[in-house]
Each structure stands twice: as structure tokens, then as C-alpha cells.
Amino acid sequence: MSALLSIPFFGSELILVVSFFIAMALDFAFSDKKWVAYFTLAALALAWWFGPPAGASVRLFFGSFVWDPVTHFFKGLIYGTIGLTVIASLAYEQIPGRIRGEFYMLLVALALLLTVMGASVNLLMIFLAIESVSLTSYLLVGFQKFDQRASEAALKYVLFGAVSTALMLFGMSLLFGITGSIELSIIGAHIAKLDAASQTLALIGMLFVLAGIGFKISVVPFHFWAPDVYQGAPTPITAFLTIAPKALGFAVLARVFLTAFPFFMAQWATLFSFLAILTMTIGNVLAVSQHDIKRLLAYSSIAQAGYILVGLAAPSSLGLQAILVYVIAYLFTNLGAFFAVLAIERQLRTNDIGAYNGLAKRNPFLALSLTIFLLSLAGIPPLAGFIGKIFIFASAVKEHAFALAIAIALNSAVAAYYYFKVVKAMYLTPADSAERIENPMPTRIAICITLAGTLAIGIWPTVLIRFAEQALIVFPAF
Amino acid sequence: MGLLSWLVFTPIVGMIVIMLIGRDQHKLIRNLATFTTACELLLVIAVLAKFDLSQTGMQFAERALWIPQLGVYYHLGLDGISLIMLVTTGLLSFLACVASFGIRERVKEYFALYLLLETGMIGTFVSLDLFLFYIFWEVVLVPMYFLIGIWGGPRKEYAAIKFFLYTLAGSMFMLIGILALYFASTPHTFNMLALGQNQFALHFQQMVFLALFLGFAIKVPIWPFHTWLPDAHVEAPTPISVILAAILLKMGTYGFFRISYPILPQAARWFGPAMGILAVIGIIYGGFVAFAQTDFKKMVAYSSVSHMGFVLLGLAVFTLTGFQGALLQMFTHGLITGALFLLVGVLYDRAHIRDLNSFGGLWVKLPVYGGILIFCSLASLGLPGLAGFVSEFMVLLGSFPVYRWMTAAACVGILLAAAYLLYMIQRVLLGSLNPKWAHLKDISAREIFTLVPLMILILLVGVYPKIVLQYIAPTLEALVKSVGGTLA
Numbered sequence: 001m002s003a004l005l006s007i008p009f010f011g012s013e014l015i016l017v018v019s020f021f022i023a024m025a026l027d028f029a030f031s032d033k034k035w036v037a038y039f040t041l042a043a044l045a046l047a048w049w050f051g052p053p054a055g056a057s058v059r060l061f062f063g064s065f066v067w068d069p070v071t072h073f074f075k076g077l078i079y080g081t082i083g084l085t086v087i088a089s090l091a092y093e094q095i096p097g098r099i100r101g102e103f104y105m106l107l108v109a110l111a112l113l114l115t116v117m118g119a120s121v122n123l124l125m126i127f128l129a130i131e132s133v134s135l136t137s138y139l140l141v142g143f144q145k146f147d148q149r150a151s152e153a154a155l156k157y158v159l160f161g162a163v164s165t166a167l168m169l170f171g172m173s174l175l176f177g178i179t180g181s182i183e184l185s186i187i188g189a190h191i192a193k194l195d196a197a198s199q200t201l202a203l204i205g206m207l208f209v210l211a212g213i214g215f216k217i218s219v220v221p222f223h224f225w226a227p228d229v230y231q232g233a234p235t236p237i238t239a240f241l242t243i244a245p246k247a248l249g250f251a252v253l254a255r256v257f258l259t260a261f262p263f264f265m266a267q268w269a270t271l272f273s274f275l276a277i278l279t280m281t282i283g284n285v286l287a288v289s290q291h292d293i294k295r296l297l298a299y300s301s302i303a304q305a306g307y308i309l310v311g312l313a314a315p316s317s318l319g320l321q322a323i324l325v326y327v328i329a330y331l332f333t334n335l336g337a338f339f340a341v342l343a344i345e346r347q348l349r350t351n352d353i354g355a356y357n358g359l360a361k362r363n364p365f366l367a368l369s370l371t372i373f374l375l376s377l378a379g380i381p382p383l384a385g386f387i388g389k390i391f392i393f394a395s396a397v398k399e400h401a402f403a404l405a406i407a408i409a410l411n412s413a414v415a416a417y418y419y420f421k422v423v424k425a426m427y428l429t430p431a432d433s434a435e436r437i438e439n440p441m442p443t444r445i446a447i448c449i450t451l452a453g454t455l456a457i458g459i460w461p462t463v464l465i466r467f468a469e470q471a472l473i474v475f476p477a478f
Numbered sequence: 479m480g481l482l483s484w485l486v487f488t489p490i491v492g493m494i495v496i497m498l499i500g501r502d503q504h505k506l507i508r509n510l511a512t513f514t515t516a517c518e519l520l521l522v523i524a525v526l527a528k529f530d531l532s533q534t535g536m537q538f539a540e541r542a543l544w545i546p547q548l549g550v551y552y553h554l555g556l557d558g559i560s561l562i563m564l565v566t567t568g569l570l571s572f573l574a575c576v577a578s579f580g581i582r583e584r585v586k587e588y589f590a591l592y593l594l595l596e597t598g599m600i601g602t603f604v605s606l607d608l609f610l611f612y613i614f615w616e617v618v619l620v621p622m623y624f625l626i627g628i629w630g631g632p633r634k635e636y637a638a639i640k641f642f643l644y645t646l647a648g649s650m651f652m653l654i655g656i657l658a659l660y661f662a663s664t665p666h667t668f669n670m671l672a673l674g675q676n677q678f679a680l681h682f683q684q685m686v687f688l689a690l691f692l693g694f695a696i697k698v699p700i701w702p703f704h705t706w707l708p709d710a711h712v713e714a715p716t717p718i719s720v721i722l723a724a725i726l727l728k729m730g731t732y733g734f735f736r737i738s739y740p741i742l743p744q745a746a747r748w749f750g751p752a753m754g755i756l757a758v759i760g761i762i763y764g765g766f767v768a769f770a771q772t773d774f775k776k777m778v779a780y781s782s783v784s785h786m787g788f789v790l791l792g793l794a795v796f797t798l799t800g801f802q803g804a805l806l807q808m809f810t811h812g813l814i815t816g817a818l819f820l821l822v823g824v825l826y827d828r829a830h831i832r833d834l835n836s837f838g839g840l841w842v843k844l845p846v847y848g849g850i851l852i853f854c855s856l857a858s859l860g861l862p863g864l865a866g867f868v869s870e871f872m873v874l875l876g877s878f879p880v881y882r883w884m885t886a887a888a889c890v891g892i893l894l895a896a897a898y899l900l901y902m903i904q905r906v907l908l909g910s911l912n913p914k915w916a917h918l919k920d921i922s923a924r925e926i927f928t929l930v931p932l933m934i935l936i937l938l939v940g941v942y943p944k945i946v947l948q949y950i951a952p953t954l955e956a957l958v959k960s961v962g963g964t965l966a
Contacts, residue, residue: 360587380620381613390653397657405657409650416646420623420639428627428635465547 006060009067012047012075016112019043023108027101040086040104044079044111051075057474063183065119073324073471074118074251081244081331082111084449088339089236090442091346095143103143107240110136114244118251121259123172123182126252130168130216133245134161141233141241153232160215160225168212174205175260184259191263199263206261206268213256216249219309220279223302227286230298235345238294239338242301247327250308254320257312258475265315272313277407280306284414293341294351296418297334300377303415304330307408310392314399320475322395324468326388329376329457333385336450337373340366343443353422358431366439367426369451374419376454379412384457387464480540481528482554485521485564486601489514489593496590504585508578511589515572518596522568529561531948534956536606536671545609549667553607558953559735562805562946563603563728566812569935570724571596573928574717577820580827581629581715588629591621592717599725603732608656608668611737612649615693618726619645622718630713637706637713644696644706652693652733655686659741662686674740674960683745690738691749697730700753700790701760704783711779716823719775723782723819724812731789731808735957739793743961747796754794754877758887760787765894769901774825774832777902778818781858784891785811785866791888792873796963800876801954806946807869810857810939814866817854817932821847824925825906828918834902839911840918847921848907850929855899857936860892864940 007014019039026036057068065071086107089095095103113136117129138161142154176182178198179190191202214222230238257268283303290296308330311323341351343366348355360367376385389412396404439447457464492514496507530537536555544552556564581588598621601614619642627638660666663676678686696703707727711719739746764784771777785807792804824847825840826832841848857864860871870892878885939946958965 375620381616386613386616390657393653394657394660397654398661402654405654406651409647409654412650413643413647417639417643420642424627424635424639427624428638462545462547465545469547 001058001060001062003061006065009052009056009058009060012051013112013115015047015050016043016108019047020105020108020112023101023105027105030101031097033097033100033104034090036101036104037086037090040108041083043108044083044086047111048076048079054470059121060119064122064125065116066121067119068474069471070251070255070474071115071119073467074248075115077247077328077331078111078114078118078244081240081335082107084335084339084446085236085240087442087449088239088335088342088446089234091440092234092236092342093346095234096146099143103140106136106140110140110240110244114248117248120252121184121255123175123184123187126256127165127169127172130212130252131165133248134165134216137241137245140237141229143234143237147232149232150234151232153229156225157229160222164212164215164222167208171205171208171210171212174201174208178202178205184256187260188262191261202261203264203267206257206264209256210253210268210271213249213253214275217246217253217305217309218302219275219305220282220302223279223283223305226302227295227298230301231292231294231351235294235338235342238298239335239342242297242334242338243327243331246301246305247331250312250323250327254312254323258315269313269315272309273401273404276306276309276313276404278306279303279309280407280411284411284418287418288414290418291353292351293353293356293422296353296422297337297341300415300418301334303411304334304377306411307389307392310396310401310404310408313404314396314401316395316399317472317475318391318398319395320472321465321468322388322391324471325391325461325464328464328467329384329388329454332450332453332457333373333376333383336447336454337370337377339443339446339450340370340373343439343447344437346440346443347437353425356422356425357429359426359437361431362433362435363437363439366437366447369447371423371426372451372454374422376458378416378419382455382458384454387457387461480538480554481521481525482538482540482556482604485518485525486554486597486604488517488521489596489600493590493593493597496586496593499586501586504582507585507589511578511593512572512575514593515568515575515596518600519568519572522564525556526561526565529556529949531952534558534952539606548609549665550609551607551669552610553669554604554610555606556604558950559732559805559957560603561949562809563725563732564600566728566809567596567599567603567725569931570720570812570816571599573816573820573931574720576924577720577823577928578715578717579924580823581717584628588625591624595621595625595721599721599729602729606670608659608670608673608737610668611670612653612656615649615652615729616646618729619649622722622726625718626710626714629715629718632713633709634713637709640706641710644703648693648696648703651689655689655693658682658686658689670737670741676741678742680744680748683742684748687738687742687745687749690733690742694730694733694738697733698727698786698790699730699783700756701763701783701787704760704764707783708776708779711782711819712773712775716819716826719779719819719823720816723778724816727782727786728808728812731786731793731804734793735805739957739961746961750794750796751881753790754881754884757787757790757794758884758891760784760790761888761891762894765891765898769894769898771898772834774834774902774906775819775822776832777834777898778815778822781818781895781898782811782815784895785815785858785870787891788870788873788888791877791884795877795880796958796961797876797880798955798958798963798965799872800880801958801963802947802950803869803872803874803876805950805954806939806943807873809946810865810869810936813932813936813939814854814858817850817929817936818858820925820928820932821851821854824921829915834905837906837912837915838909839907840915841907842911843915843918844920846926850921850926850933851907852903853933854929854936855903857940859895859899862940863937865936865938865943866940868940868943
């Protein structure tokens with residue numbers, strides 16, 4: 001579709017571009033930056049409202065992007081994550097007032113860039129989208145620039161990011177060299193017709209592309225940045241980073257590998273099986289010994305990436321559905337957990353698990369909701385995480401990948417151990433001080449929304465599963 | 479909403495109401511919780527009254543589509559096997575709730591979690607959809623973790639997490655087994671009854687049986703998966719020990735009756751001898767270890783390992799008598815061991831110590847307590863005329879024609895039971911009175927109230943077991959036929 005015809009399908013994105021500039025102006029106009037935050041929320045709502053219809057499936061801008069149900073699904077995920085992050089960050093006072101406006105502005109930009117990332121179907125757009133999402137993320141990670149840990153995190157993120165995008169670009173150039181195209185579908189059609197030597201070269205290109213995407217989804221062995229970055233970043237940004245870029249990383253991974261490399265499916269499925277088992281095991285085992293709750297949740301999020309990867313390691317329609325169901329369940333659960341952490345960090349200025357001792361007395365609501373989020377992460381029914389986990393389990397069992405299923409089972413027990421370390425501190429260990437921990441309105445709202453989502457998905461998963469099914473109608477059943 | 483849904487959700491309603499009450503209203507909270515469990519007991523009695531003895535299939539069935547994409551139904555139903563467990567759950571939950579009046583700390587949280595636990599247990603025993611079954615099965619874990627971990631003894635945190643992780647690891651494998659069954663059946667279904675109609679290949683049955691076995695065996699617990707049990711029992715507060723022994727352990731053997739046997743009959747028969755051996759090891763090992771204990775509660779805990787071995791032996795032999803004995807043993811063990819844990823708690827509340835060697839001559843000071851303790855101990859060691867004898871005798875009778883040597887070895891377990899229980903009575907009640915305990919008061923009216931219903935039932939079942947057997951016999955006959963056992 002030509003550029004002019006594509007415009008109507010790009011309504012939300014245009015609104016976000018305009019909003020970005022309006023936010024900039026508002027930042028100058030108001031000294032109280034919460035108005036910028038409110039505007040950001042309004043802009044997201046407006047952009048969602050004026051988005052194209054869900055059912056369509058069209059290629060835009062001469063085949064650079066595709067607007068299809070998958071894009072629509074991930075757009076909802078992105079807007080939801082960013083909206084909730086904005087709400088919760090209203091309560092986060094560690095960011096100096098004068099740069100708060102920019103904070104919200106950058107989040108608007110990320111909403112746009114991430115949507116583009118989910119919609120890209122050629123190598124150039126994928127590269128640009130991933131790179132620009134990364135750049136914006138670096139800025140947000142280092143936002144508390146006077147904090148040494150934040151600076152270290154940002155720098156580490158930049159270095160790791162730069163190396164892995166370079167690798168990815170190299171892989172893409174190989175693919176372009178062999179197939180003469182940057183369009184995923186054409187690459188996919190070409191590879192099958194190549195001679196054996198060129199196919200090997202294409203396989204190498206595929207591995208390099210995997211390195212680039214693997215960095216985004218923090219899959220072992222590209223995970224080393226994650227704990228430090230997640231610990232050093234402002235808590236709302238950590239919450240956001242564990243969900244949206246990761247989920248979109250999986251979207252790109254699925255699009256690239258299913259469209260461009262179906263020929264190598266046997267190879268990459270085996271590779272993903274190994275990576276999935278490694279990722280969940282390393283993430284969980286390293287999480288056990290953590291004392292800082294942000295680091296603990298960081299390692300847990302590495303492990304969760306391993307679970308999600310199972311959806312591609314046992315490739316089937318059910319596997320893809322499992323990925324979508326899991327990321328949405330994970331969105332509510334993990335965001336909620338981080339918002340509770342945020343509320344506690346706000347008052348106690350620490351993320352040490354020891355600070356959670358006796359939280360059940362100091363704020364019963366926070367303790368109960370954090371417990372529910374952790375139980376959901378551990379996959380206990382009837383909560384959202386359980387529905388995600390059962391889909392992941394089902395996709396492995398259906399393809400007879402019993403090694404994967406057993407790995408998930410054993411990992412779940414390890415994971416439950418460290419999640420319950422936090423629960424134990426909150427309920428079993430007496431408090432050091434009786435002082436009440438306040439839960440300000442913004443985090444209270446954000447936690448209530450995520451809590452409702454976690455419970456609703458667990459008790460009534462039908463709606464979510466239907467969304468995932470509808471999103472996947474563009475992928476042929478296999 | 480049918481009767482079974484009421485049974486499942488009444489405790490949840492009670493829990494929500496309790497959560498809305500102020501945390502200092504201890505008396506109100508206690509009364510509300512007791513009221514809720516009493517309502518449950520009345521509902522159970524209503525089910526019992528309406529239960530049709532002549533029918534072998536599921537009664538009171540309720541079925542509603544829940545997750546259409548996965549074919550998950552909200553499917554409840556009841557046969558003789560479920561009914562007997564439902565009665566145990568209703569009765570013991572009520573009595574243990576009354577026994578919980580001694581809880582003084584964090585009363586609101588305690589009773590809220592207690593009621594959530596009851597929902598999980600009832601739900602497990604009445605669900606006919608594997609997905610639903612699994613959810614209730616897991617729902618039990620979380621309140622149990624807190625109930626042990628907050629209100630338990632000195633090593634409560636260790637015991638609580640050990641219980642939780644052990645059971646969770648087992649149930650994860652159970653989940654794999656459940657999903658394997660789902661994908662192997664045509665059409666894909668979680669319905670236990672429909673799965674029973676499928677003919678699966680033997681090799682597949684064996685794999686799934688093993689996966690389910692891990693989940694159930696840890697719960698029972700079958701030797702060598704029993705190591706969580708002494709810790710959990712010893713550290714748990716008295717009423718929770720009662721619930722653990724009387725109901726939670728039965729969830730494991732119930733799983734064999736309800737899922738493994740009807741759906742995987744060939745694998746079950748194939749594994750029968752192995753299960754028999756594990757059962758006998760459990761019976762003898764549990765007996766010896768119980769004999770060596772100086773902690774009263776730990777002794778009762780290990781006696782549970784021994785007595786649950788009889789259930790497994792009855793299950794392993796594939797005869798009608800064996801099955802009847804096993805199921806009856808699940809019921810009587812719940813009554814007897816529940817009562818024994820209550821009695822341990824009565825003594826501990828007064829003396830704050832459970833070391834058997836430090837007591838002596840208590841019968842003089844606590845005559846009523848002594849009488850009840852002797853009654854329950856005799857029931858536990860299998861005195862004819864009391865409930866324990868009937869069930870263990872039936873198990874042995876059923877297993878004798880099948881595995882003679884195993885039966886003979888199991889009889890050693892009965893001998894051991896007599897040894898450790900009588901030795902306990904000697905150390906606690908007989909001998910000269912330790913002057914330290916001269917101030918102890920005899921058992922109170924509330925405590926007697928929690929014990930008397932159990933004692934009546936123990937005597938009743940011991941003298942006239944037909945009152946229970948008539949409920950379970952038709953269902954078990956059908957089960958024996960479907961798994962290809964002998965109707966003897």
C-alpha cells in the first residue's frame with residue numbers, strides 16, 4: 001500500500017507524534033509536571049480510540065509495516081503497560097521535578113516506537129525500531145543521573161545494547177547478501193531455494209539476528225545486563241522494561257523466525273529448547289540468593305523469558321497462543337509486583353528484602369496484593385500466572401517435548417522458593433518498626449487495576465484466550 | 479446452584495465476611511467461622527440424607543462450561559468415594575474449628591485462611607474435571623503454608639516451606655500428567671468420567687501413572703516421599719495437624735481412587751506389586767520410627783505413615799475387600815488420628831511440652847483425659863470392636879489371597895502399633911506422678927465436645943461397619959469391575 005493510502009491506518013501513531021510535541025510544550029508551561037502525566041494518559045486513550053479497526057490485515061508504506069491483529073494485540077499491551085507505568089510513576093518521588101516532564105515525554109515516544117517495532121516486517125524497519133526503542137530505554141534507565149548505580153546501569157545497558165545490535169546488523173547484512181531482499185516473507189521464500197552452502201550462510205545470519213533479539217528478551221547468554229539495569233533503573237521504568245520491550249522482542253522473534261526462517265524450523269526449535277531450559281534454570285537459580293527485591297524480580301523475569309520461549313521451542317499454533325496469553329498474564333502480575341515494590345521503596349528508601357519484614361502489619365493491603373502477585377508469578381491457581389503457565393505446559397506436552405515440561409516443573413519449585421522468601425518476610429517475620437507504610441493514591445490505583453487483571457484472568461480466562469486466538473488468525477495453523 | 483456448589487463456596491463467603499470485620503473482634507470472628515463450618519457440616523448431612531445408595535454413578539452432578547477453548551467444565555459430582563471423604567472433611571473441619579478457639583494471635587487471618595482451606599479440600603473431593611481438581615488441589619497449599627508458618631512451633635518456617643515445595647513439585651508433575659491425558663484423549667477433554675472411557679496404550683498409561691503418582695505419593699505420603707510430614711505435623715498448631723492428618727493426606731489416596739485407577743487401569747495393575755512393596759515398607763518403617771520417638775506429636779505423625787501404608791496396601795491388591803478396607807481406613811484413620819492429635823494438643827496446652835519421658839502418672843490427675851486417650855490409642859492399635867480394627871482387618875483379608883508374604887509383613891505393623899501406643903500410655907499415664915505436673919487440670923468441656931463425636935463414630939463403625947460400607951460398596955464394586963480386579 002502506498003504512503004498516502006497507509007495514512008488512515010497510522011492514525012494512532014500520528015496522534016502520538018503530535019502528543020509528543022504537545023507534551024514538550026506542556027513541560028515548559030507547567031511547573032507541576034503531573035499535568036504532563038495526565039496529558040500522556042489522555043493522549044494514549046485518544047490514540048487507542050482513533051486507531052484502525054482490529055480485524056483488518058494490510059501492509060503499509062510499501063510493505064514496511066503490517067497492520068494486522070497481532071499488531072493490534074501488542075498495541076493494546078504497549079498502551080496498557082505505559083498507561084499503568086505513568087500512573088504509578090506519579091507516586092515515585094525519586095525523579096527530580098525538573099526532568100519529570102521529559103520522563104513522560106519519553107514514555108509517549110516509546111509507545112509509538114514499540115508499536116512500530118511490533119508492526120515491522122522488513123529487516124530495515126526491525127533494526128530501526130529495535131535501535132530507537134533501545135536508545136530511548138537507555139535514557140530512561142539513566143534518568144536518576146546523579147545516582148551512581150543508575151549511571152552504571154545505563155552505561156552497561158548501552159554497551160551491551162550496542163554490541164548486540166551490531167551483531168544483529170551483521171546478520172541482517174548476510175541475509176540481504178544471500179537473498180537480495182530485506183522483506184521477511186521474500187527472505188523466507190528464497191532460503192528454501194538456495195544451495196546448501198548459501199543455506200549455511202543464511203543459518204549463520206539467523207543466529208546473529210537471534211543475538212540482537214535475544215538481548216531484548218534477556219535470554220541466556222544475552223542476559224548479563226538485565227539484573228544491573230533492572231536494579232539501577234527507576235522502579236517504574238524497571239517495571240516497564242520487564243514487560244513491554246520484552247513482549248515486543250518476542251513478537252519480533254516470532255515474526256522473524258516464522259516468516260523468514262520456516263525452513264530452519266527444526267534447527268531453531270531445538271536451539272530454543274536449549275536456550276529456554278538454560279534461561280529458566282539460570283534465572284531461577286541465581287534469583288534464590290538475591291537480597292534486593294528488584295534484583296530478585298530481575299532474575300525472575302529472566303526465568304519468565306525462558307518459560308515464554310517454550311512457546312517457540314515447541315512451535316505450534318498453541319505455542320504462539322501460549323506466548324500471547326503468557327505475556328498478558330505476566331503484564332498484570334509483574335507490573336503489580338513492581339508497583340508494590342515502588343510504594344514500599346518510596347517510604348523506606350530501600351529494596352532490601354529485610355525491609356519487608358512484618359509488612360502484613362504495616363500495610364495489610366500492600367502485603368496481600370504483593371503476595372497475590374508473587375503467587376501468580378509462581379503459577380498458583382486461580383491467578384493469571386497459572387493460566388499462562390498451563391498454556392506453556394500444554395504447548396510443550398502437546399508437541400511431546402517432555403524434557404521441556406519437566407524442566408518447567410522443576411524450575412517452578414525453585415521459583416516458588418524465592419517468591420516465598422518475600423512472602424515469609426511479609427507474613428512470618430515480625431516487623432522491626434510498627435510505623436505504617438503509606439500507599440499513595442497513584443500506586444493504589446495502579447495496584448488495584450493490576451490486581452483486578454491478575455484475578456480476572458485467573459478466574460475467567462476465556463476473554464483473554466479469545467483475544468489471543470483472534471490475534472493469531474493471520475498465522476496459518478500448523 | 480446445586481448442593482455441591484453451596485458446599486464448595488460457603489466457606490469462601492464466610493472468609494469474605496470475616497475479612498470485612500475489624501481485627502479485634504476475636505469472639506465474633508471465632509463464632510462466625512464456627513457457624514460457617516457448622517453450616518458446612520449440615521450441608522454434608524443433607525447430602526448424606528439425599529444420597530441414593532442403589533446408584534453407582536455420580537450424583538448431585540453440576541456441569542457448566544467454564545473455559546470453552548480448553549474444554550474446561552465446572553463439573554461437580556459425588557459418588558460413594560467422594561461422599562465418605564466429604565463426611566470426613568465436614569466433620570473434622572467443624573471439630574478442628576472448635577479446637578482452634580485456643581488461637582490468640584492474628585485471629586482474623588487464622589480463620590480466614592482456615593475457611594479458604596476448607597473450600598480447597600471440599601472442592602478437591604467433589605470436582606470431576608481434572609482442571610478444576612488441580613485448581614482446588616493447589617488452593618489447599620497456600621493457606622496451609624500460612625497456617626503452619628504463622629501459628630506453628632519453633633521451626634515453623636522451615637516446616638511450612640518444606641511442605642509447600644514438596645507438594646508443589648509433586649503437583650507440577652501431576653499437571654504434566656493431566657495435560658498428557660488431555661492431549662491423548664479424543665476429543666480432548668479434562669472430564670474424568672470421559673477419560674475413563676478412553677483406552678490408552680499401556681506404555682502411555684505407565685508414564686502418566688508415574689507422573690500422577692509423584693503428585694499423589696508426596697501427599698499421602700508414601701515412603702520415601704514422607705519426609706515433609708513429621709516436620710509439618712510437629713510444627714503445625716493442633717487443629718491444623720488434625721486437618722493435615724485427617725483430610726490432606728487422604729487427598730493423595732483419593733487421587734488414586736478417583737483418577738489413576740479408573741483412567742489408567744492397566745498401568746495401575748502393572749504397578750500394583752511395586753505399590754504393595756512401598757506400602758509394606760511404609761507400614762513397618764513408620765511403626766519402628768514411631769516407636770523410637772520421644773516427642774508425642776512426632777510419634778502420632780509417624781504412626782500416620784504406618785497407617786496410610788494400609789490404605790496403599792488395600793489399593794495395591796485389586797480385590798473388592800482390599801478396596802473397601804482401604805477406603806474405610808481412610809475414614810477411620812481420619813477419625814482416630816484426628817482424635818489423637820487433639821489429645822496431644824490438650825496435653826501440650828497444659829504442660830507446654832511434648833516429651834513423652836517427662837510425663838508419668840497423669841491418669842491420677844487427669845482421669846477423663848486418660849480414659850479418652852486410652853480409648854483412642856486402643857482404636858489406633860486395632861482393638862476389635864473399634865473402627866481401626868475393621869478397616870485394617872479388611873485390608874489384610876483382601877490382600878492375603880494376592881500377596882501372602884506382604885500381608886504377613888504388614889501384620890508386623892499392627893504389632894508395632896500396639897507396642898508404640900502402649901509404651902506411650904505407659905510413659906504418659908502410668909507410673910508415679912511427676913510432681914511438676916501436679917497442678918494440671920483435666921480436659922475441659924470444649925475439648926471433650928471436640929472428641930466425643932469422633933469417639934462415637936469410632937465405636938459405631940467398629941461395632942457395625944455397615945453404616946459406612948453401605949455407602950461405599952456399590953461404587954467400589956463398579957470400580958473393581960472396571961479395573962479388572964476380583965470381586966472378593
